[in-house]
Amino acid sequence: MKAVGVVVEYNPFHNGHFYHISQSKSKSKSDVVIAVMSGHFLQRGEPALLDKWHRTKMALNNGVDIVIELPYVFCTGHATLFAEGAIQLLNAIGCTNFAFGSEEGSIQPFLNTFTALKKHEEQYNALIKHYVTTGISYPQSLYKAYEEVRQIEGNQTIDLSQPNNILGYHYIEAAKRFNLSIEPLTIPRIQAGFHDDINTDSTIASATGIRKAIFEQHHFRDVKQFVPSESFKVLENWHSQYNSFINWEAFWPFLRYAILRNTPEQLTRFADVSEGIEFALIKAAKKSETFSQFMNQIKSKRYTWTRLQRMVTHIYTGITKEQLHSSTKPSYIRLLGMTKNGQSYLSEYKKQFQLPLISRVASTKDPMMLLDIRATDMYALGVQLTSGKLISSDYQTPPIRL
Amino acid sequence: MKAVGVVVEYNPFHNGHFYHISQSKSKSKSDVVIAVMSGHFLQRGEPALLDKWHRTKMALNNGVDIVIELPYVFCTGHATLFAEGAIQLLNAIGCTNFAFGSEEGSIQPFLNTFTALKKHEEQYNALIKHYVTTGISYPQSLYKAYEEVRQIEGNQTIDLSQPNNILGYHYIEAAKRFNLSIEPLTIPRIQAGFHDDINTDSTIASATGIRKAIFEQHHFRDVKQFVPSESFKVLENWHSQYNSFINWEAFWPFLRYAILRNTPEQLTRFADVSEGIEFALIKAAKKSETFSQFMNQIKSKRYTWTRLQRMVTHIYTGITKEQLHSSTKPSYIRLLGMTKNGQSYLSEYKKQFQLPLISRVASTKDPMMLLDIRATDMYALGVQLTSGKLISSDYQTPPIRL
Numbered sequence: 001m002k003a004v005g006v007v008v009e010y011n012p013f014h015n016g017h018f019y020h021i022s023q024s025k026s027k028s029k030s031d032v033v034i035a036v037m038s039g040h041f042l043q044r045g046e047p048a049l050l051d052k053w054h055r056t057k058m059a060l061n062n063g064v065d066i067v068i069e070l071p072y073v074f075c076t077g078h079a080t081l082f083a084e085g086a087i088q089l090l091n092a093i094g095c096t097n098f099a100f101g102s103e104e105g106s107i108q109p110f111l112n113t114f115t116a117l118k119k120h121e122e123q124y125n126a127l128i129k130h131y132v133t134t135g136i137s138y139p140q141s142l143y144k145a146y147e148e149v150r151q152i153e154g155n156q157t158i159d160l161s162q163p164n165n166i167l168g169y170h171y172i173e174a175a176k177r178f179n180l181s182i183e184p185l186t187i188p189r190i191q192a193g194f195h196d197d198i199n200t201d202s203t204i205a206s207a208t209g210i211r212k213a214i215f216e217q218h219h220f221r222d223v224k225q226f227v228p229s230e231s232f233k234v235l236e237n238w239h240s241q242y243n244s245f246i247n248w249e250a251f252w253p254f255l256r257y258a259i260l261r262n263t264p265e266q267l268t269r270f271a272d273v274s275e276g277i278e279f280a281l282i283k284a285a286k287k288s289e290t291f292s293q294f295m296n297q298i299k300s301k302r303y304t305w306t307r308l309q310r311m312v313t314h315i316y317t318g319i320t321k322e323q324l325h326s327s328t329k330p331s332y333i334r335l336l337g338m339t340k341n342g343q344s345y346l347s348e349y350k351k352q353f354q355l356p357l358i359s360r361v362a363s364t365k366d367p368m369m370l371l372d373i374r375a376t377d378m379y380a381l382g383v384q385l386t387s388g389k390l391i392s393s394d395y396q397t398p399p400i401r402l
Numbered sequence: 403m404k405a406v407g408v409v410v411e412y413n414p415f416h417n418g419h420f421y422h423i424s425q426s427k428s429k430s431k432s433d434v435v436i437a438v439m440s441g442h443f444l445q446r447g448e449p450a451l452l453d454k455w456h457r458t459k460m461a462l463n464n465g466v467d468i469v470i471e472l473p474y475v476f477c478t479g480h481a482t483l484f485a486e487g488a489i490q491l492l493n494a495i496g497c498t499n500f501a502f503g504s505e506e507g508s509i510q511p512f513l514n515t516f517t518a519l520k521k522h523e524e525q526y527n528a529l530i531k532h533y534v535t536t537g538i539s540y541p542q543s544l545y546k547a548y549e550e551v552r553q554i555e556g557n558q559t560i561d562l563s564q565p566n567n568i569l570g571y572h573y574i575e576a577a578k579r580f581n582l583s584i585e586p587l588t589i590p591r592i593q594a595g596f597h598d599d600i601n602t603d604s605t606i607a608s609a610t611g612i613r614k615a616i617f618e619q620h621h622f623r624d625v626k627q628f629v630p631s632e633s634f635k636v637l638e639n640w641h642s643q644y645n646s647f648i649n650w651e652a653f654w655p656f657l658r659y660a661i662l663r664n665t666p667e668q669l670t671r672f673a674d675v676s677e678g679i680e681f682a683l684i685k686a687a688k689k690s691e692t693f694s695q696f697m698n699q700i701k702s703k704r705y706t707w708t709r710l711q712r713m714v715t716h717i718y719t720g721i722t723k724e725q726l727h728s729s730t731k732p733s734y735i736r737l738l739g740m741t742k743n744g745q746s747y748l749s750e751y752k753k754q755f756q757l758p759l760i761s762r763v764a765s766t767k768d769p770m771m772l773l774d775i776r777a778t779d780m781y782a783l784g785v786q787l788t789s790g791k792l793i794s795s796d797y798q799t800p801p802i803r804l
Contacts, residue, residue: 257787318664
């Protein structure tokens with residue numbers, strides 16, 4: 001059996017994801033699709049709309065055969081770390097290919113870009129450093145440096161102002177860095193841009209657009225046309241049980257309490273908090289009754305929204321610099337769910353996996369897994385605060401079977 | 403003008419307190435009564451039923467002329483520290499006497515006890531140490547050691563199994579230790595014991611009894627007969643605004659989140675958490691949907707209820723060992739409220755006070771005051787969580803004037 005891997009958040013699962021999965025499977029001629037999915041906190045520094053068990057169900061209902069968890073360390077990390085964790089895990093579980101959606105749409109320009117940047121590495125890094133010192137954000141500095149390198153060696157390289165191209169590039173870089181046998185594929189993204197609003201004439205919308213519709217219109221049924229019907233049932237199921245989807249506003253009382261419970265100096269213990277932002281966080285938290293008021297007070301040219309949200313993620317979960325940086329290499333494959341087809345694949349190949357497959361979390365001392373469990377516990381308390389209802393814990397919950 | 407000091411929590415103010423104030427004033431032949439009152443967290447390791455501003459109003463309505471705040475460091479400390487803070491502050495604000503209620507009722511046996519324990523200090527301390535190693539709690543060890551010393555030199559000494567005698571003894575010890583000019587007086591307590599239930603035939607009940615009636619009967623109007631009418635109005639006022647009185651149950655979502663956001667090792671950073679109790683705290687918090695479930699799981703022969711509650715107080719406020727122990731000498735007198743009579747006293751004598759009088763909290767770097775402000779902020783967030791309403795902050799609120 002041949003397996004193709006995809007890196008996903010499914011926040012929530014929508015028609016574009018469905019298309020991506022079927023394309024990935026056919027283009028790679030695979031028998032099995034394996035998704036490495038972020039847990040309860042996502043790369044943009046946000047809690048997931050609904051818990052990882054519900055998101056796993058959506059995936060298994062729509063063509064994914066196996067869902068494994070991207071550990072907290074990676075799924076809340078910057079693009080490089082995120083990609084390293086995801087691609088190493090897909091390689092470890094035996095995928096021949098990984099497939100990502102991109103604005104670019106074909107793989108050769110990604111490989112050209114990698115070669116070009118490798119060739120001009122020194123100059124590229126010096127340029128990044130230079131732009132950072134001018135006071136602009138890191139991603140912006142990266143982009144400006146890249147555009148300069150592209151002036152010299154730009155033949156058939158990718159446009160790195162496009163968010164999916166950036167992510168894809170990091171995946172390829174990770175595979176090359178660790179010399180992995182897994183091979184890249186890319187699927188052109190269709191219709192919806194990454195940050196667009198939803199368009200009612202279409203059945204494709206980005207997850208960002210769908211989330212916006214959910215929270216701004218307060219009526220999640222408006223998104224029905226953009227998600228497969230089985231996914232929509234899972235959304236309805238969550239909503240009827242927990243009364244709302246999760247975002248930072250729901251967790252704001254806890255987050256605010258977590259921020260104000262510290263001196264500025266103590267706040268710098270948490271991952272990503274540094275350079276004096278701690279004073280601004282406390283000042284803003286004092287004055288803000290909502291998360292959006294808070295963010296509007298701390299945003300600045302220097303910090304991207306994502307970077308600020310990642311800081312508060314780590315404050316919310318209470319995860320310190322020391323904890324986050326204690327391990328950056330995946331040490332296990334955590335199984336969240338599987339179809340029958342996925343189960344056959346696991347039975348056949350699991351002895352060849354490069355990392356242990358964890359189906360049930362028992363008492364563990366693995367520092368990376370302890371952070372995943374912490375993240376689930378903190379997400380669960382937030383859900384309980386806003387809904388009064390419990391979600392499944394990491395200890396009780398066996399892999400979902402379909 | 404002559405001033406007498408009292409050490410109070412007023413949680414809530416009741417008829418027994420009224421009696422104590424009038425007796426203190428007449429017995430000491432004073433013109434002014436000054437209360438040093440705990441802020442938002444109390445000596446038994448609990449949040450106050452209602453905020454310090456409301457409790458100040460109750461005091462000023464019923465014979466107290468000046469209310470000053472006992473800083474967090476002292477009001478959540480063990481009896482020795484609590485007494486040291488309170489008596490030093492009353493001395494610093496110029497009180498000639500301090501008056502405490504006691505089961506004993508006359509002052510000489512307290513002084514005899516002090517002399518006896520001073521004389522046999524070495525033996526007494528050795529006995530305490532011995533009993534602690536047998537695994538019983540510190541207060542119990544103290545009591546057993548004392549009873550042995552009393553066998554030798556027990557003529558006209560006090561019964562230290564009585565809670566108000568214990569507190570009073572600590573006040574006297576503090577005054578002697580710091581060689582203060584302030585002189586002790588004691589007022590016999592009437593009718594209600596310290597921990598009794600309320601008795602509907604009487605107008606005197608302990609604050610403990612009143613709190614029990616409030617929370618167990620869920621109808622605070624039952625306590626009307628035990629509190630002066632002006633106090634009752636303040637209680638009604640609070641209740642109509644905030645819908646409930648505060649106890650740990652109200653703060654449990656935050657407290658639970660604060661506990662579970664830590665590794666066991668990280669929990670030991672907080673004041674009073676040590677000796678392995680951190681593992682029990684986390685285990686119990688995971689399983690407990692209410693504070694009372696939590697406490698029932700962690701209580702043991704080794705730890706008194708009070709000691710456990712003080713630990714969770716510091717976890718709740720996020721105050722570390724380092725912060726709590728950074729200053730143990732009062733460095734300011736924080737004015738919470740005054741009557742006209744109190745104001746005259748302050749105008750006349752404030753230049754002679756041994757510590758600066760703080761009427762309005764501005765930006766401060768005093769580590770002790772920063773903890774008071776933190777405690778108010780954390781109490782405020784808890785009240786807001788349970789009621790959706792704000793309380794006054796330390797920065798905005800001028801002293802209450804009556």
